[in-house]
Amino acid sequence: MTIQNPTRPAVSPAGGSLSPRARFRRRSAISDLLVVIAWVSGPVAASLYLASGGLADVKDMGSFFTALGIVTGLIGTDFILLMLVLAARVPLIDRAVGHDRAIGLHRQLGKPALYLILAHAALLLIGYGMSSGFNPIAEIGPMLALPDMITAVVGTALLIAVVVTSLVAVRRKFPYEFWHVIHLLSYAAVLFALPHQLSIGGTLADGTVQRVYWIGLYVLAIGAIVIFRIAVPLFKSWAHDIRVQQVQWISPDVASIHLTGRDLRALGAGGGQFLIWRFWSAGTWWHSHPISLSALPTDRHARITVRVLGRGTRRLTAVKPGTRVSFAGPYGIFTDAARTSPKLAIVAAGIGITPARALLEGSQLARGEATVLVRSSTDDETFLWSEMRKLAEARGAELFAMVGPRARNSWMSQHDAARGVTLRSVFPDLDRSDLYVCGPQRWAEAVVADARAAGLPEHQIHLESFEL
Amino acid sequence: MRRRAAVASVIASAGVLIAGFQVGAAVTAGRTTTSSGTGTGSSGSTAGTGSTGSTSSGSTGSTGSTGATGSSAKDGTFKGTTVQTPFGPMQVAAVISGGKIADVKVLQRTDQGGRSVQISNQADPMLRSEVLQAQSANVSTIGGATYTSEGYLQSLQSALDQAGFTG
Numbered sequence: 001m002t003i004q005n006p007t008r009p010a011v012s013p014a015g016g017s018l019s020p021r022a023r024f025r026r027r028s029a030i031s032d033l034l035v036v037i038a039w040v041s042g043p044v045a046a047s048l049y050l051a052s053g054g055l056a057d058v059k060d061m062g063s064f065f066t067a068l069g070i071v072t073g074l075i076g077t078d079f080i081l082l083m084l085v086l087a088a089r090v091p092l093i094d095r096a097v098g099h100d101r102a103i104g105l106h107r108q109l110g111k112p113a114l115y116l117i118l119a120h121a122a123l124l125l126i127g128y129g130m131s132s133g134f135n136p137i138a139e140i141g142p143m144l145a146l147p148d149m150i151t152a153v154v155g156t157a158l159l160i161a162v163v164v165t166s167l168v169a170v171r172r173k174f175p176y177e178f179w180h181v182i183h184l185l186s187y188a189a190v191l192f193a194l195p196h197q198l199s200i201g202g203t204l205a206d207g208t209v210q211r212v213y214w215i216g217l218y219v220l221a222i223g224a225i226v227i228f229r230i231a232v233p234l235f236k237s238w239a240h241d242i243r244v245q246q247v248q249w250i251s252p253d254v255a256s257i258h259l260t261g262r263d264l265r266a267l268g269a270g271g272g273q274f275l276i277w278r279f280w281s282a283g284t285w286w287h288s289h290p291i292s293l294s295a296l297p298t299d300r301h302a303r304i305t306v307r308v309l310g311r312g313t314r315r316l317t318a319v320k321p322g323t324r325v326s327f328a329g330p331y332g333i334f335t336d337a338a339r340t341s342p343k344l345a346i347v348a349a350g351i352g353i354t355p356a357r358a359l360l361e362g363s364q365l366a367r368g369e370a371t372v373l374v375r376s377s378t379d380d381e382t383f384l385w386s387e388m389r390k391l392a393e394a395r396g397a398e399l400f401a402m403v404g405p406r407a408r409n410s411w412m413s414q415h416d417a418a419r420g421v422t423l424r425s426v427f428p429d430l431d432r433s434d435l436y437v438c439g440p441q442r443w444a445e446a447v448v449a450d451a452r453a454a455g456l457p458e459h460q461i462h463l464e465s466f467e468l
Numbered sequence: 469m470r471r472r473a474a475v476a477s478v479i480a481s482a483g484v485l486i487a488g489f490q491v492g493a494a495v496t497a498g499r500t501t502t503s504s505g506t507g508t509g510s511s512g513s514t515a516g517t518g519s520t521g522s523t524s525s526g527s528t529g530s531t532g533s534t535g536a537t538g539s540s541a542k543d544g545t546f547k548g549t550t551v552q553t554p555f556g557p558m559q560v561a562a563v564i565s566g567g568k569i570a571d572v573k574v575l576q577r578t579d580q581g582g583r584s585v586q587i588s589n590q591a592d593p594m595l596r597s598e599v600l601q602a603q604s605a606n607v608s609t610i611g612g613a614t615y616t617s618e619g620y621l622q623s624l625q626s627a628l629d630q631a632g633f634t635g
Contacts, residue, residue: 032473036480043481047488053495057614131613132590202614458470 020434024340024459031096038082038105041217045078046071048210052203066127069120070201076116077197079109080159080190081221088224089331098333100464107166114163117156148195155192162186176312177286187225194218229328237326240264242302244279244323251383254351255317256294256305259325264297267330270337271296271362272355272436272464275329277304283315292464293330294354294384296361305384307351334436334464336363341434341460344370344397345427347447349411349439353384355464356438360391367396373426375402375413375439400426411446423450434460441465541567541633548623548630550576555588558619562627569603569633572596572624577616591616599624 018026049071058067086093086106093102122136128143129136143149164170165182197214198204204211242261249255269275274292278285289312294305308314334355344363348356353374360372372392376382385401392399402421404413412421424430435456437447444465451461541564550559556577563571572595577588591613598607605625609617 032476035470035473036476039477040480040484043484044488047484050485050488051491051495053492055489055492056496057609059608 020339020341023337027096027338028459030092034093034096041078041082042075044213045074048213049074049203052205052208052210054203060130062127062130062132064127065123065130069123069127070203072116072123073120073197074203076113076120077193078217079113079116080186081217083109083113084186084190084221085224088221088228089328090224090228094331095333095337098338099331110163110166114159117159121156146196147199149200151192152196155189158185158189158192162189187222190218190221233326233328236267236328240267240327242325242327244319244321244325245301246321247317247319249317250305251380253308254305254383255308256303257317257319259302259304260300261302263299264302265299267297267302269293269297269302269330270335271357272334272336272359273330273332274355275304275327275331278326279316279319280324280326281315281319284312284319287312288328289313289316290331292332292334292355293358296358305351305354332464334438334462335359338462339363339434341432342369343427343429343433345430345433345435346370346372347375347435347437347439348372349375349443350381352437352439352444352464353388356436357384357388357391359436360388360395360397363395365395365397368398370395370397371427371429371433372397372399373402374399375411375443377403377405377413379403406443411443411450423447423454430454430456434462436462436464438464541628541631543567544631545573546627546631547575548625548627551619551622553615553619555615558616558623560620560623560627562624562631562633564631564633567633569600569628572599574620588613588616592620595620 049067054067054070058064083106086102086109089099089102125136125139125143128139132139144153161182162185165174165179171179198206198211204214240261240263242259242264245258245260247255247257272292274290276288276290278288289306291304291306293302295303306313306316308317332355336359344365346356346360356372356374360370363370370392372388374382374385374388382401382403389399391397402413402416404415406412407414407417410417427433427435430451433456435451437444437451439447444463448461448463452458543564543566545561545563547561548559550557552558559574559576561573561575562569563573574588574592577592591610594610595607595617599605599621605621605628607621609621
């Protein structure tokens with residue numbers, strides 16, 4: 001063990017020696033490759049059918065609908081497996097595109113996947129119906145008599161439940177736990193659908209390459225979930241043995257939770273990353289919370305800072321010292337690793353100060369490389385600002401504060417908006433800067449919109465928003 | 469960068485679809501030659517066919533007068549091998565009379581699941597009439613009844629081989 005210097009923790013070794021530009025090129029190459037693999041997996045699914053000689057069976061309208069039904073089923077299932085991989089928090093994906101973008105795509109795919117599966121059922125009923133001269137409704141009975149169809153229907157019903165409860169309008173009506181439990185059923189839905197894919201139809205028949213590929217996809221998706229959502233977090237939680245040390249109130253509704261554990265530096269958490277925490281006390285164990293580190297971990301100590309927003313976070317701040325904490329992560333690319341440009345610009349508001357502070361702490365900076373703007377509506381909201389000031393001083397960064405009620409149609413204070421402050425006047429080197437924005441969602445989006453309007457390219461904008 | 473990913477996705481997708489189509493065309497062509505060939509070795513058969521293949525090879529029916537019409541085929545009823553399909557076994561017998569296919573009788577039909585019985589009931593007479601017309605097992609399969617058709621035609625081909633029927 002060497003001597004620890006708590007104010008200058010080791011910077012993550014990955015890509016440390018590369019320039020931001022080179023790191024960015026590598027990261028975007030990986031990201032593009034992942035995007036291509038994700039989208040091409042759909043056509044590959046359709047190709048499985050083509051390669052089995054399926055087109056030769058298309059002779060009339062009935063067989064045409066049947067073929068279309070098979071293809072929609074294949075692509076729909078491919079999308080669902082893709083969604084599992086995206087939700088599995090695979091480190092490679094998280095490092096390349098970030099957890100929030102992965103989950104964003106996961107959400108976007110939900111409805112199309114469901115529609116494809118429903119179309120699969122409907123088209124096959126129509127296709128079979130036309131081929132045998134019956135109407136599609138009359139096909140429902142015989143179709144259910146096919147092997148493994150009952151489980152497939154149950155799987156579809158579960159899928160409908162999962163997607164419907166995830167629609168924004170519906171999701172708001174129920175507590176998080178209800179949505180979460182229903183969402184877990186998607187694993188069952190995926191597994192229930194598998195037998196009928198393998199036993200009915202020729203595309204995935206026994207002994208074909210298609211069958212091997214398809215089972216491989218399933219193994220990949222389920223394996224990713226089991227390893228990265230279950231096994232790795234369980235092991236890490238056990239190995240690092242994190243417990244609550246104390247809860248410290250730093251403003252009327254914001255508390256820092258100090259944690260102790262074993263070898264926490266080995267978590268490899270970069271400044272600005274978050275972990276998904278679960279506190280094992282009576283009132284909190286059933287709910288996990290994604291919370292940013294508000295300081296880089298040292299060997300024995302880590303710190304998170306939370307704002308009390310509802311019952312869940314209220315209970316969180318009431319945990320007793322010694323409470324066991326399990327976690328998954330760290331996740332996110334609101335970090336030094338996502339840098340693309342020579343200069344660093346940070347804008348943070350409210351609780352968004354937490355990852356911004358850790359980011360500043362975790363960045364290797366030349367004097368004058370970074371500029372920080374902290375924003376709050378009232379003096380009550382200036383928690384962690386003193387730490388930010390000290391850090392900025394130590395890192396040779398310039399720090400601006402902007403306090404006061406928000407101006408109309410702006411993310412700035414009334415006072416500063418009126419005297420003509422702009423993003424460019426705060427960050428004169430904006431074009432050569434990476435802009436990191438962190439704060440309440442609406443506000444953060446306003447800053448990003450302003451940056452886009454100023455002509456800042458997309459890859460230089462880094463957003464971490466907190467839903468309020 | 470996003471454009472690069474999008475372009476690559478489109479190109480790769482097109483490539484994958486074309487490759488799939490090509491493989492499919494090759495598979496389909498291979499299937500046609502198989503059914504018009506010797507008719508042995510059903511590709512869809514599973515382990516169970518080893519025994520059924522040998523037991524059903526014997527032909528019933530007495531050999532009648534041969535060569536009357538110039539065809540080398542023997543007259544009589546010839547059982548085809550049992551072909552395993554995903555929906556159950558399929559077996560037909562060919563009735564040869566005067567060197568011609570006079571009839572095709574279904575001995576075992578796919579019966580797993582109500583739907584396949586329905587398909588089979590419907591497809592069998594259609595296949596029979598096609599076969600009688602073409603005087604060959606080399607006819608196209610019935611849409612929506614691919615497995616039943618392939619089983620039917622494969623079993624028939626093996627029966628015709630036993631009869632020495634060459635068409």
